[in-house]
Amino acid sequence: MQNLLYIVAVVLVILWALGFFVYSVGSIIHILLVIAVIAILLRVIRG
Template sequence: MNSLLYLVAVILVIGWILGFFVYSAGGLIHILLVLAVVAILLNIIRGRSI
């Protein structure tokens, strides 16, 4: 499950980077970035607590 969460976070970051240069989705890209950062932080927190 942790690898899946990390994969989703990486996909969201890549989508944000692509959207940042294309400017096609506007504010949605920044929401994707926030979700990716939250997913990475959850992965780090869960990894340390186990």
Template structure:
């Protein structure tokens, strides 16, 4: 399950980077970034190794 969270975080960060540099769509991209960072931090804090 934690591996899935890590993949989701990476995908959301990739979407944010793509949207920010190419389209600059607005606040929805920044919300995705915040969600990705939260998921990534939860992965680090949980400390579970696969």
């Protein structure tokens, strides 16, 4: 389960970076970033 959270976080960060630099969609990309950061924090807190 922890590995899955890490994979999801990495994918969301990559999608955010692509969207930010290529598409500049707006608030949807920043929501993805927030979700990715939360997933990374959960992984760090849980060990």
